[in-house]
Amino acid sequence: TLSKKILAWYDNSKRNLPWRVSKKSPKKLYYRLLSEFMLQQTQVKTVLPYFEKFLRRYPTLKSLSQAQERTVLKLWEGLGYYRRAKNLLKSTKQLAKINFKLPNSLKEIKKFPGVGNYTANALLAFIHDKPTLAVDGNVKRVFSRILNTKETQIDFEKFIKTNESKIFIKKRNSDVVEAFMEF
Numbered sequence: 001t002l003s004k005k006i007l008a009w010y011d012n013s014k015r016n017l018p019w020r021v022s023k024k025s026p027k028k029l030y031y032r033l034l035s036e037f038m039l040q041q042t043q044v045k046t047v048l049p050y051f052e053k054f055l056r057r058y059p060t061l062k063s064l065s066q067a068q069e070r071t072v073l074k075l076w077e078g079l080g081y082y083r084r085a086k087n088l089l090k091s092t093k094q095l096a097k098i099n100f101k102l103p104n105s106l107k108e109i110k111k112f113p114g115v116g117n118y119t120a121n122a123l124l125a126f127i128h129d130k131p132t133l134a135v136d137g138n139v140k141r142v143f144s145r146i147l148n149t150k151e152t153q154i155d156f157e158k159f160i161k162t163n164e165s166k167i168f169i170k171k172r173n174s175d176v177v178e179a180f181m182e183f
Contacts, residue, residue: 002146003169003176010179017044018051023129023174029095029102030061032126036119037088041081050079061100065092087114104128125177131168132177133160139180 014020019035021027034054038047057075058064064072069089076085090113095102102123103109109120122134133139135156143159144151160167168176 001166003167003179006179006183007169007172007175010175010182014178014182015044018048018055020178027060029100029127030064032123033061033091033095033102034064034088036122037084037091037114038079040084040114040119042079046079050076061092061095064089065096065100067092084114087112091115102127104130106132122177122181125174129171129173131164131173133167133180134177135160136181138183142180142183 017035019031021031025031035047035051038050038054054064054075057071058067067089069086072085072089073082076082079085094112104124104127106117106120106124109115109123110117115123118134118136121132124130124132125134133156137151140151140154140156143156144154147154
């Protein structure tokens, strides 16, 4: 199947990225949240030094949630789209109110500032291993080429829901999402 092939490719070709920690790591939520906010409209190579800088200054989600906005914005300098930094900080403060537990529904995750459909689906997959895809232009291109059709002719939400059992592999849903993103 497509998922088995893309997972085989991913297992052999994935980049070593600092936010890819063990599924059981207590750092998983923080690293994924931080990376997803930083990666919005920004290339991985640009994000890497900022990600490391943030971890040195704020090693935990709790420490970031207690940060001052001006300090976060200063660390963010050069990464652009400063609203992401403000929304990241607001989201960490909201997470602090619920004991740093990410909700496990798309609807609830999308209530966090700066979290749209793509980021919510990515977090749902990465944190809760849910069978959902973060669909961006790259993922749309992959599926449209496989299906030999134009991107505009596919309702991706419906397609994913209809083909869920063919796309996802139990206990590796997050890896499937990561593989499609990496591909």
